[in-house]
Amino acid sequence: MSFFEEVFLLLQDKFGAAPDPSALDHSVLIEASKLHSCVSFLKKEAPVKMEVLLDIVGVDYLGYLHHEGPRFAVIYVFKSLSSPQSRIRLKVCLSEDSPQVPTISDLYPIANWQEREVYDQYGIHFEGHPDLRRLLNHVEFKGHPLRKDYPVHQRQWLSTNDFLLDVLEARLEEKGYKILERSKEVLPNDDEYLTGSIQK
Amino acid sequence: MTTKNQEANIFTSSLDFLVNWGRKNSLWPFPYGTACCAIEFMSSETARYDLSRIGSEYVRFTPRQSDVLLVAGTITYKQAPILKRIYEQMAEPRWVIAMGACASSGGFYDCYCTVPGIDHIIPVDIFIGGCPPRPESFFDAMFELQNKVADESYMKQRAERLREQVEALQEKSKACVASAQDYAKNTSENLSNTVRSKVSKALNTISLKKGS
Numbered sequence: 001m002s003f004f005e006e007v008f009l010l011l012q013d014k015f016g017a018a019p020d021p022s023a024l025d026h027s028v029l030i031e032a033s034k035l036h037s038c039v040s041f042l043k044k045e046a047p048v049k050m051e052v053l054l055d056i057v058g059v060d061y062l063g064y065l066h067h068e069g070p071r072f073a074v075i076y077v078f079k080s081l082s083s084p085q086s087r088i089r090l091k092v093c094l095s096e097d098s099p100q101v102p103t104i105s106d107l108y109p110i111a112n113w114q115e116r117e118v119y120d121q122y123g124i125h126f127e128g129h130p131d132l133r134r135l136l137n138h139v140e141f142k143g144h145p146l147r148k149d150y151p152v153h154q155r156q157w158l159s160t161n162d163f164l165l166d167v168l169e170a171r172l173e174e175k176g177y178k179i180l181e182r183s184k185e186v187l188p189n190d191d192e193y194l195t196g197s198i199q200k
Numbered sequence: 201m202t203t204k205n206q207e208a209n210i211f212t213s214s215l216d217f218l219v220n221w222g223r224k225n226s227l228w229p230f231p232y233g234t235a236c237c238a239i240e241f242m243s244s245e246t247a248r249y250d251l252s253r254i255g256s257e258y259v260r261f262t263p264r265q266s267d268v269l270l271v272a273g274t275i276t277y278k279q280a281p282i283l284k285r286i287y288e289q290m291a292e293p294r295w296v297i298a299m300g301a302c303a304s305s306g307g308f309y310d311c312y313c314t315v316p317g318i319d320h321i322i323p324v325d326i327f328i329g330g331c332p333p334r335p336e337s338f339f340d341a342m343f344e345l346q347n348k349v350a351d352e353s354y355m356k357q358r359a360e361r362l363r364e365q366v367e368a369l370q371e372k373s374k375a376c377v378a379s380a381q382d383y384a385k386n387t388s389e390n391l392s393n394t395v396r397s398k399v400s401k402a403l404n405t406i407s408l409k410k411g412s
């Protein structure tokens with residue numbers, strides 16, 4: 001019995017996993033509600049432990065040929081360090097009305113940014129994520145550009161660049177630094193901060 | 201044209217020549233490199249191509265000290281306000297070169313996130329085609345820019361600037377005079393009103409006293 005068959009049987013037993021009909025090898029379908037416990041099992045208890053989260057991928061099946069079922073999917077790709085050729089994919093199907101999955105950023109810190117990216121591009125919400133902001137697109141962007149119904153050529157101007165001092169200071173304080181004083185020049189004095197911005 | 205003007209012309213054109221000679225042989229670039237084109241710019245800097253022979257070897261990483269904004273790479277919408285701000289921080293005279301297909305037109309990034317040419321945001325003097333342009337094309341653009349700089353008239357620009365300043369001053373003084381007149385009119389009206397009311401009051405009291 002190969003490693004995958006073994007793990008698959010376990011997942012089927014514990015979390016009601018199903019084989020993925022779209023026939024990606026080493027791919028498993030799982031329900032959103034069971035995702036967190038399943039990932040935790042894969043990381044800590046499985047016979048071959050999955051220590052690395054390689055990627056989180058969003059999929060929009062709108063207009064996909066011969067597709068049945070919900071519109072969105074999120075795919076998690078894991079890799080093991082103890083036996084490096086072992087990989088496994090978890091796929092969660094999500095309906096269009098409530099595209100929500102629990103976050104796994106408490107298990108894998110890298111999932112924080114990967115989930116932010118999927119949220120940014122597909123509008124899929126990750127419940128319990130500590131900081132679900134856009135990652136690649138700018139703050140004034142409306143919509144989610146990798147959804148198939150987003151017009152590819154619809155361009156959106158950003159009027160002024162992000163003010164990231166709050167985020168920076170929060171991170172410094174987290175690391176044990178203390179903010180004693182701020183230079184006046186870095187504070188966004190509304191009018192001044194907006195000169196030089198792009199106003200259409 | 202009178203003889204007087206012609207005399208002046210001889211003087212101004214020679215000063216222009218001197219200033220332009222200085223400017224065009226010390227064009228310090230600010231490399232705004234955001235993608236692969238910046239790598240090609242680096243090779244223009246190397247000994248093989250040797251940018252310093254036209255006096256542009258001082259790459260300045262601050263907009264305050266540079267003359268040419270060299271936009272080498274893809275500009276996204278997220279990047280656009282930053283580019284604009286950098287341009288506005290540069291001291292005059294300033295020139296802009298858009299290096300490569302991406303900076304000139306968006307290139308093959310025909311999508312939701314890339315600005316289709318930086319001329320949507322800032323004025324551009326020279327566009328260089330190519331993906332990426334070879335250092336030779338970059339040099340060609342620099343020579344072209346030198347020609348352009350040589351054609352500019354420092355004295356004319358100065359005169360225009362002066363005229364603008366004088367006009368602004370005149371506007372301001374006009375506004376000052378108008379507001380002063382307004383003020384004077386208002387105060388005098390107020391004054392006369394108060395005086396009139398006081399006088400009528402006094403008259404009233406007098407007539408009242410008379411009556412009693």
Ligand code: SF4
Nearest residue numbers: 236300301302331332
């Ligand atoms: S024009 Fe080509 S080489 Fe230059 S930044 Fe764009 S993709 Fe890169």
